[in-house]
Amino acid sequence: MEKTESGKFEGLTETDQAYLADLLKQLADDDYLLSFRSSEWLGLAPHIEEDVASASISQDMMGHAAMYYGLLGDIYGRDADDLAHFRGPADRRNSILTEKRNGEGEYLDVPKYDWAYHVVRNLYYNMHKKVKLVALKQSSSTPLRDVAAKAAMELYYHELHWRTWFIQLMNSSDDAKARMAAALEKVNGECADLFHLGKYSEDITRKGYIAPASEMKDSFRKEMEKVFDQTDSVFSFPDDQKENGRLGRHTEDLEHALELMSEVYGSVPYAKW
Amino acid sequence: MKAVTGMTESEKYESFMKRIEDGDKIEMDDWMPDEYRTVLIKLISMHGISEIMGALPEKEWVPKAPGLGRKLGIMAKVQDEMGHGQLLLRVTEDLMKPLGRNRADIMDDLFEERLKFHNVFHMRTHTWADAGLIGWLVDGAAIITQTNMLGASYGPYARALKRICAEEVFHAQHGESIIMALAEGCTEQREMLQDAIDRWWPSLLMFFGPESKDTTGSSKQDATIKYQIRTKTNEELRQSFLSKYVPRIHSLGLTIPDDTLRFDQETKIWEYRQPDWKKFKQIIGNEGPKSQDRLNLRRAAYKNNAWVREALEA
Amino acid sequence: MSGTFYNEYEVFSKRAPDKGFIHHFSLTAPNDEIAKVMAQENFLRREPVSDLWVVRRENILTLSDGEKQTLQRLDNKDYRNTKGYGYLRKKWRMYEQNLLDEKEIMGWAKE
Helix, strand or coil: CCCCCCCCCCCCCHHHHHHHHHHHHHHHHHHHHHHHHHHCCCCCCCCHHHHHHHHHHHHHHHHHHHHHHHHHHHHHCCCHHHHHHCCCHHHCCCCHHHHCCCEECCCCCCCEECHHHHHHHHHHHHHHHHHHHHHHCCCCCHHHHHHHHHHHHHHHHHHHHHHHHHHHHHCCCHHHHHHHHHHHHHHHCCCCCCCCCCCCHHHHHHCCCCCCHHHHHHHHHHHHHHHHCCCCCCCCCCCCCCCCHHHCCCCHHHHHHHHHHCCCCCCCCCCCC | CCCCCCCCHHHHHHHHHHHHHCCCCECCCCCCCHHHHHHHHHHHHHHHHHHHHHHHHHHCCCCCCCCHHHHHHHHHHHHHHHHHHHHHHHHHHHHHHHHCCCHHHHHHHHHCCCCCCCHHHHCCCCCHHHHHHHHHHHHHHHHHHHHCCCCCCEHHHHHHHHHHHHHHHHHHHHHHHHHHHHHCCCHHHHHHHHHHHHHHHHHHHHCCCCCCHHHHCCCCHHHHHHCCCCCCCHHHHHHHHHHHHHHHHHHCCCCCCCCCCEEECCCCEEECCCCCHHHHHHHHHHHCCCHHHHHHHHHHHHHHCHHHHHHHCC | CCCCCCEEEEEEEECCCCCCCEEEEEEEECCHHHHHHHHHHHHCCCCCCCEEEEEEHHHCCCCCHHHHHHHCCCCCCHHHCHHHHCCHHHHHHHCCCCCCCHHHHHHHHHC
8 A cells, every 4th residue: 555645845935835735625525525425325235245345435535635634634733633623614625515415314213325326426536536637646736646646556446346337327227317407407417616726727727837727628528428339328527506615605514523523622622533 | 066965964064163172164065064154144144234234333434534634534433344344244144145045135134133233333433432432442442352253164254354454454543543632632522531431431331242042031142162263251351441441441540330340369260240131132122322224224225235246137 | 924025246456466365255236337436435445455356255156065075186296396406506506507496587677
């Protein structure tokens, strides 16, 4: 296994720090939230073997979030755990797609989670992430490049995993096809901000930290069309939506998620856990 | 596979018992007495389904785990529990196959409450300390019962246990790490930890089962010993747990809620207050504090995902 | 009873390119593709893996009880091993030569 230590940022101006911090929050919060949503499925997947296999992906995502929070911590001189647990919704930069509930009900009660939504959301997210990591591997920032190269190694599996489930369910029973169609529609209403680069988007791309959103979107479209070619459906991607997580405008689902995730960590503020 | 050719039933039985006594391992396609198959199915399906049900109480703490490292650790642990369930159910399924039964039937047995799961997984978790305690002491107790069966005469079970025990070492240390932080932490944390021990102690004693069937009216320990699936009795295992863990609990300055607990230097036996075995029977009869909630969660998840299985049953 | 979702697959892996495949455990899956994407994470979460085989159990030829009898053999086959030629060490010593034993010959790989 690869070690996860990375290079530190050097010689950043204050504005550079602000740009990088915003980008890192997008990357970190995305993985943090979707890892949480995926972990709510623990023990409840349609098949025990799948439960075990997809649990690895949730862990990988949390591991990636930890690397990004580590870099963010270098910039701010703060602890990665504090950055993960103590930032409120307005300071979060994750895409809406990563924060939405898995379905009706609470995970501690008897939730009705939707596997079709889980598969579609994860395919979209992971394909977006794969494209983004390819772009980040060319970043002008060495620490970002290093972390992206590491995270990218695990994306082969994540993408293969969700692509396999997606194609199979899209080509199976009428019931499954209907559920997948409904899930696609739902995801289409939540994913427009995936490639949005936030309030500093122009500066972030001008500095070469990451490729422009339009370029990444094109690569994403090509990749997704290849997947959809193996189904009876046509790929579409929304231009816009109501909320934009990259600008800190979120849904209520996020607030609830963050409360849960920091319940213990914040319960005794001075404690070490 | 064909039975051992040209032997009478009693010759087959004798040759089977001789193999066991010689330390040979029985494999799934080998001839075996019906009683052996029945005992194994009962034992391993309960073990397997307990792992699957055991994932639920800890899963409750996955999102809440304090810190990125803690979140990762507990995710990996819950994943392992499901993985142990997978290994053990596969062993059971292979034993059941000649009887025309498969995993769907095991789940059905659980839902219809014909298949029981371990007493500890019927209990409520109250705080983060419970998540630590489960890793430290529940998994500690599980390690003791499971290592006792590492030499089991049934090869597939012994191999699964070897793998499981290796992973339990990680689980126990994951638990110890949580506990250690609490024990060395602030007053609130220490209180949380002591409270968890006070609440879980009777369940931990019950974990090993009654001393004999006179206590609760049934015990499968006799048959499992006869067929060399396990070597020690329930009480011997409980004694071993007390010897290993009581000093460790005390070393952290924690107390055990039993003022009669003492080690008799002459008999080399731990004296302790018996847990309420009537309550134990109720708990494993799915009348524990969280029995029905957790069963309902399993039932709902299984039903809710039925379309996925149906869709791919080409 | 639903049957076909639970096809049985046996999983094998190689730790490193120069190692042979070893058997792990079995899993159930509705089809080959799903079996393949579940195999590594079910059984090989902590060990290095350089290659993976996922095999449908029905495609494995196994031995019956009777056929297992064919595995037995007498312990009189020293002539297949160096053990049957151990006296050579003494002989070569008489000619002031060392025996080219397994250790010696396998060591030539590093020369």
